Amino acid sequence: MELTLLGTGAPAGLPRPDCPCAACATALGPDARAATALLVDGALLLDLTPGAAFAAARAGRSLGGVRQVLLSHPHDGPAVEVPAGLPQPGRVPDGRELALLTGHRVRAVAMDAPGTGYAVTGPDGHRLLYLPPGGAPAGLEEGTPHAEPYHMVLADVVGRPDALARLRAVGAVGPTTDVVAVHIDHDVPPGAELRRRLAAAGAAVVPDGTTLVVGAYEDAPHLPRRTLVLGGARSGKSVEAERRLEAFPEVLYVATGGTRGGDTEWAARVATHRERRPGSWRTVETCDLVPLLKDEGPPLLVDCLSLWLTDAMDAVGAWDDAEWAGGGERALRERVRELAAAVRETRRTVVAVSNEVGSGIVPATASGRRYRDELGRLNAAVAGECEQVLLVVAGQAMVLRG
Numbered sequence: 082m083e084l085t086l087l088g089t090g091a092p093a094g095l096p097r098p099d100c101p102c103a104a105c106a107t108a109l110g111p112d113a114r115a116a117t118a119l120l121v122d123g124a125l126l127l128d129l130t131p132g133a134a135f136a137a138a139r140a141g142r143s144l145g146g147v148r149q150v151l152l153s154h155p156h157d158g159p160a161v162e163v164p165a166g167l168p169q170p171g172r173v174p175d176g177r178e179l180a181l182l183t184g185h186r187v188r189a190v191a192m193d194a195p196g197t198g199y200a201v202t203g204p205d206g207h208r209l210l211y212l213p214p215g216g217a218p219a220g221l222e223e224g225t226p227h228a229e230p231y232h233m234v235l236a237d238v239v240g241r242p243d244a245l246a247r248l249r250a251v252g253a254v255g256p257t258t259d260v261v262a263v264h265i266d267h268d269v270p271p272g273a274e275l276r277r278r279l280a281a282a283g284a285a286v287v288p289d290g291t292t293l294v295v296g297a298y299e300d301a302p303h304l305p306r307r308t309l310v311l312g313g314a315r316s317g318k319s320v321e322a323e324r325r326l327e328a329f330p331e332v333l334y335v336a337t338g339g340t341r342g343g344d345t346e347w348a349a350r351v352a353t354h355r356e357r358r359p360g361s362w363r364t365v366e367t368c369d370l371v372p373l374l375k376d377e378g379p380p381l382l383v384d385c386l387s388l389w390l391t392d393a394m395d396a397v398g399a400w401d402d403a404e405w406a407g408g409g410e411r412a413l414r415e416r417v418r419e420l421a422a423a424v425r426e427t428r429r430t431v432v433a434v435s436n437e438v439g440s441g442i443v444p445a446t447a448s449g450r451r452y453r454d455e456l457g458r459l460n461a462a463v464a465g466e467c468e469q470v471l472l473v474v475a476g477q478a479m480v481l482r483g
Contacts, residue, residue: 082203082295083122084233087136089289090114091266092157092214104267111288112271117263119211119235124183126150126167127199127211134164140290149181154196154213172197192216200231207296210253212236214264217244221251230255232296238262238284239269242328243359245282250330250361260284261293277480280304282328305469305483306430311437311460312473319384321473322434329430331379332362335370337388368392374423380430387436389420390452390459399455400448413455421462435460437472 088094095114096105108114116130120137123146130136137144150163150170163169173179173189175197180186184204189197196213203209210231212218234254236244239262248254262284269275279286283304287293308325312318326332362382367373368389373381383389397412398404424431439457444450464470469483 082201082205082207082209083292084209084295085120085137085140085142085292086261086263086287086289087118087120087133087140087142088115088130089117089263089265089287089291091264092116092154093266095265095267095271097267100267102267104270108267108271112275114265114289117214117235119263120144120147121185121201121209122183122203124148124181125185125187125201126170127201128153129161129163129167129170131161136289140292142292148183149179149187151187151199152197153199153211154216173199191219193219203295205296207232209233209235209295210248211263212241212244215240217241217247218253221247221253230258232257233259233261233293235261235263237264238279238282238328239275240264240266242282242324243361245284245328246330246359246361249328259293259295259297262286274478277478278324281325284328304430305467307424307427307467308432308469308471308483309460309464309467310432310434310471310473310478311464311481312434313437313441316473317476317478318434318436318473320476321471321478322382322384322432325432326380326382326430327359329380330361332359333373333379333381334362334364335373335381335383336364336366337368337370337383337385337392338366371419371423374420374427374429374431376429378429380432383431383433385434385436386459386463387438387456390456393417394452394455399451402447405451417455417459417462420459421466424463424466433463433467435463 094116096108115132115136117128118130118133119127120142123142126147129150134144144164144167147167150168152170152172173187175189175191178186178188186202188200190200192198192213194216196216198212198218200210208231214237231253238245245254260283262279269278276286310318310322370383370389393413393416397409399409399413438453444453470481471478472481
């Protein structure tokens with residue numbers, strides 16, 4: 082089954098008309114995108130958009146053989162003119178299946194937002210799932226097994242990463258499923274940054290006019306199993322770390338900060354972090370990271386190693402010069418070695434967050450300088466065991482490794 086993407090953008094396209102934002106200003110050439118529309122084997126058109134016939138011609142395809150046009154979402158603005166020879170577009174009621182004379186079968190999938198998803202099975206038995214912008218499949222319950230993974234899923238990965246998480250939770254997206262991002266809008270800068278964010282979710286993005294073979298499983302993004310995210314205060318490092326796992330179900334969020342009775346500012350920080358997390362994530366508050374890394378289980382998000390180090394230095398008496406010289410330094414080094422070894426040996430997906438404090442003002446106290454130095458050593462040790470290391474500055478992630 083061949084799939085030609087006549088457009089891959091949001092319903093308004095990219096750049097959006099008259100939008101002054103930076104993403105729209107840089108959405109040029111291959112990064113400019115018409116509204117998403119898919120041509121399946123030249124016989125089925127999913128979503129009719131302005132200029133679809135010209136887009137097909139530019140891609141070396143024709144709409145002359147289209148036997149069915151299906152709409153996936155409500156279209157704002159004036160009605161789109163139907164090119165001569167095309168059947169009138171329609172929508173299939175949720176749960177109903179449509180059989181085409183070409184041998185394709187189309188089943189309508191209910192969404193949790195206005196719109197309809199379409200599961201298409203080709204004459205060769207290959208299966209794709211196409212989801213509308215801003216929508217995720219409704220009625221998917223974790224633990225309910227799916228018959229088999231789709232060969233390809235096309236979805237609004239940027240806008241609804243939780244849709245991908247739901248599909249993974251029930252086995253509808255597996256290790257060999259090609260995930261292609263569509264309905265691309267101006268929420269993420271186009272080009273390298275968009276590709277980087279999508280790759281972290283296991284998804285790819287292609288230019289308008291691209292033809293894909295469903296089931297070929299080509300150019301699957303490599304997912305790093307261990308990632309360290311560094312950054313300064315309020316740099317956006319925690320948001321970046323959370324974003325890397327929001328398309329996956331059953332994430333275990335490991336909070337190393339604990340609770341601080343009576344500290345309302347700290348409580349507000351904790352609440353902000355908690356509200357950002359998907360509802361399917363679990364949270365555990367602990368600094369005992371080694372057993373978690375040794376256990377089998379869902380991905381871990383550790384936030385953050387800086388507070389783990391504070392706890393470890395408290396435990397070895399690092400703030401007292403006599404205790405530090407009398408064995409505290411050696412004990413801390415051993416704890417860091419154990420943690421780095423656990424990161425090396427873990428079989429879980431891990432995203433760890435840590436502060437980068439070595440580039441600022443030299444601390445005025447000996448204890449502050451000691452903490453700065455030990456955090457630098459800890460970050461270097463953990464980074465050495467990670468496939469990918471990022472530095473977040475002013476909300477922008479720079480890849481240091483991977």
